[in-house]
Amino acid sequence: MGEAVKLQRIVKTYDKGKVKAVDAVSFSVNEGELFGLIGPDGAGKTSIFRILTTVILADQGEAFVDGLDVVKDYKAIRSSVGYMPGKFSLYQDLTVWENLNFFATVFDTTIEKNYNLIKDIYEQIKPFRNRRAGKLSGGMKQKLALCCALIHKPRVLLLDEPTTGVDVVSRKEFWDMLKTLKQQGITILVSTPYMDEAMRCERIALIQNGKIMKVDTPENIIAAYPTKLYAAKSDDIYHLLKQYRENEQVESCYAFGEFLHVTLRNQQKDGRAQLKQLADAAGLKNVIIEEIKPTIEDSFIRLMADKQGVNQTN
Ligand SMILES: Nc1ncnc2c1ncn2[C@@H]1O[C@H](COP(=O)(O)OP(=O)(O)OP(=O)(O)O)[C@@H](O)[C@H]1O
Numbered sequence: 636m637g638e639a640v641k642l643q644r645i646v647k648t649y650d651k652g653k654v655k656a657v658d659a660v661s662f663s664v665n666e667g668e669l670f671g672l673i674g675p676d677g678a679g680k681t682s683i684f685r686i687l688t689t690v691i692l693a694d695q696g697e698a699f700v701d702g703l704d705v706v707k708d709y710k711a712i713r714s715s716v717g718y719m720p721g722k723f724s725l726y727q728d729l730t731v732w733e734n735l736n737f738f739a740t741v742f743d744t745t746i747e748k749n750y751n752l753i754k755d756i757y758e759q760i761k762p763f764r765n766r767r768a769g770k771l772s773g774g775m776k777q778k779l780a781l782c783c784a785l786i787h788k789p790r791v792l793l794l795d796e797p798t799t800g801v802d803v804v805s806r807k808e809f810w811d812m813l814k815t816l817k818q819q820g821i822t823i824l825v826s827t828p829y830m831d832e833a834m835r836c837e838r839i840a841l842i843q844n845g846k847i848m849k850v851d852t853p854e855n856i857i858a859a860y861p862t863k864l865y866a867a868k869s870d871d872i873y874h875l876l877k878q879y880r881e882n883e884q885v886e887s888c889y890a891f892g893e894f895l896h897v898t899l900r901n902q903q904k905d906g907r908a909q910l911k912q913l914a915d916a917a918g919l920k921n922v923i924i925e926e927i928k929p930t931i932e933d934s935f936i937r938l939m940a941d942k943q944g945v946n947q948t949n
Contacts, residue, residue, distance in 0.1 A: 637665070637666045637702070638663040638664065638665060638666070638699070639664050639665065639666045639667075639668070639700070639701055639790070639791050639822035640663065640664035640670075640687065640698075640699070640700055640701075640791065640793075640822070640824050641663045641664075641697075641698065641699045642660055642661055642662055642663070642683070642686075642687075642696065642697075642698045643661050643696050643697045643698070644659045644660070644661055644695065644696040644697075645657055645659070645660045645661070645683070645686060645693045645695070645696035645697075645698055646658060646659055646660075646693060646694045646695040646696055647679070647682045647683075647686060647691070647693050647694055647845075648694055652694075655845055656679045656682040656845050657679045657682050657683055657686070657693070657845045658679075658844070658845035658846045659695075659696070659846070660679070660683065660696075660842070660845070660846070660847050661696075661847070662840045662847055662850050664822060664824050664838075665822075666822055667817065667820055667821075667822055668817075668822055668823070668837050668838065669813060669814070669817045669823045669825070669835075669836050669837050670822075670823065670824050670825070670836060670837065670838050670839070670840070671825055671826070671827060671832065671833055671835070671836035671838075671839040671840070672824065672825070672826040672827075672839070672840050672842060673826070673827060673828075673830065673832075673833045673836075673839050673840070673841050673842065673935070674826075674828065674841060674842035674843055675828055675843065676828060678842045678843050678844065678845065679842055679844075679845040680795065680796065680826040680842060681720075681721060681795055681796075681826075682845075683826075684718070684720070684793055684795040684824075684826065686698055686705060687700055687705060687712075687716075687793055687824075688700075688712070688713070688716060688718045688720075688793060689705050689706075689709035689712050689713055692706065693705075700712050700716055700791055700793075701715060701716065701790055701791050701822075703715070714742065714743075714787075715787075715789060715790065715791075716789050716791050716792075716793060717784040717785055717787070717789030717791065717792040717793065717821075718784055718792075718793045718794075718795075719780050719781060719783075719784040719792075719793070719794045719795065719797055720795050721795040721796040721797075721799060724780045724783065724784075725768040725776060725779060725780055725783070726768060727767065727768050727769030728767055728768075728769065729767065729768060730764065730765050730766060730767055730768070731760055731763055731764045731765070731766055731768060731771070731779055732764040732765065734768050734779060734783060735753075735757070735779070735782055735783055735786060737783075738783040738784075738786050738787075739786045739787070742786065742787035743787075744786065744787050744788075746786065749785070749786055749787065749788045752785050752786075752788055752819070753781075753782045753785050753786060755812070755815065756778050756781055756782055756785075756812055757778075757782050759778055760775050760778050760779055760782070763775060772805075773800050773801045773802065773805065774801050774802060774804070774805030774808070774809075777797055777798070777801050777805065777809060778805075778809075778812075780797070781794075781797065781809075781812065785816070789821070790820075790821065790822065791821070791822045791823075791824070792816065792821050792822065792823045792824070792825075793824050793825075794813075794823065794824070794825040794826070795826050796826050796827060796828065797809060797825060797827075798810075798827060798829065798832065799827070799828065806829075806832070810832065810835045813825065813835070814835075830930070830931050830932040830935060831931075831932075833853050833931045833935075834853050834931055836853065837852065838850065838851060838852050838853075839851070839852075839853055839856070841856070841935055841938060843938075843939055843942065846942075848938045848939070848942060849938060853931050856931060856934045857928075857929055857930070857931055857933075857934050859934070860929040860933065860934055860937065861937075862886070862898045862899070862902065863898070863899070863902060863906050863926055864896060864897070864898055864926070864927055864928070864929045864933060865896070865897045865898070865899075865906060865907060865910055865924055865925065865926055865927065866891070866894040866895070866896060866897075866923075866924070866925050866927045867879070867894060867895045867896075867897050867910055867914070867922070867923070867924045868893065868894050868895070868921075868922070868923045868924075869914055869919040869920065869921055869922045869923070870919065870920040870921045871919060871920075872890075872893075872895065874917065874919060875895060875914055875917070875919055875922075876888060876890065876895055878913060878914065878917040878919070879895065879897055879910075879913065882913055883900065884899055884900055884901055884909065884913070885897060885898075885899060885900065885913075886898045886899055886900040887936075887937075887940060889936060891932075891933075896927075896933060896936075897910060906926070907924050907925070907926060910924045911924050
């Protein structure tokens with residue numbers, strides 16, 4: 636299987652080298668893969684997309700899209716890749732149909748020619764085809780932007796935070812659409828700050844402060860979680876958080892929904908009893924503690940803490 640996207644030790648700095656946005660990043664996306672670049676705001680995701688789409692130049696390293704070099708073959712990349720930037724991809728004053736027609740014309744094609752590819756998505760926004768893009772809801776804008784990125788039938792689709800600021804239902808619909816596009820053989824590299832969306836990808840790269848922490852399937856990343864993980868709750872959750880954080884037996888403790896997620900440094904036989912005891916000793920009531928399976932978010936939090944040297948296990 637070939638590589639549809641390849642980055643080799645890409646470095647990008649801003650402000651005359653003061654800000655290192657992308658720090659020796661290497662990873663590859665296989666042909667036909669649905670690959671996620673997952674990380675918080677400011678991690679360097681947009682810079683990577685802008686390098687891959689030849690909008691900006693990297694300071695160092697090499698990158699290829701569909702076998703094309705982002706420096707030498709920038710013209711070919713611009714005409715062959717589908718790109719949905721996080722912001723400002725649509726012309727707000729043009730209507731839905733005008734936007735789509737504009738992108739088709741720029742890529743020297745017509746809406747009719749590739750209608751099959753966008754049909755399922757376009758039909759959902761068709762009732763609003765005469766509405767200006769600026770007057771669409773977040774979910775609608777996102778669908779239109781995806782149609783515009785697809786209209787020239789690209790082999791590789793680069794989607795930078797397509798679901799940011801979009802409601803939960805539209806987010807789910809969007810991921811279903813990506814799955815359908817993948818089934819049609821299109822390679823998709825998509826970035827997101829939402830951890831739950833990582834599970835929708837075949838493989839992911841976790842990025843923080845411009846560095847890739849891990850590249851693997853979400854399942855393998857979760858399976859590599861090194862300790863037992865507990866969910867804890869009590870009548871006074873802030874008190875419980877404080878108690879656990881101050882106790883040296885506790886390795887990490889953070890809020891997760893209505894629970895705390897806790898790991899132990901010196902795990903005794905029964906970690907649950909150990910945590911219960913600590914809570915009881917602090918006078919907390921209605922204490923519930925369960926051993927749970929880590930989510931991808933727990934894995935990510937763990938990897939970030941390991942990088943910062945917070946978890947000093949053993
Ligand atoms: N033109 C620029 N000039 C200076 N610093 C920049 C510039 N563009 C990005 N940065 C900085 O580089 C870092 C990475 O930014 P980037 O936009 O690539 O990250 P991101 O993961 O896409 O985050 P976001 O979701 O906020 O866009 C951030 O610290 C950002 O402030």
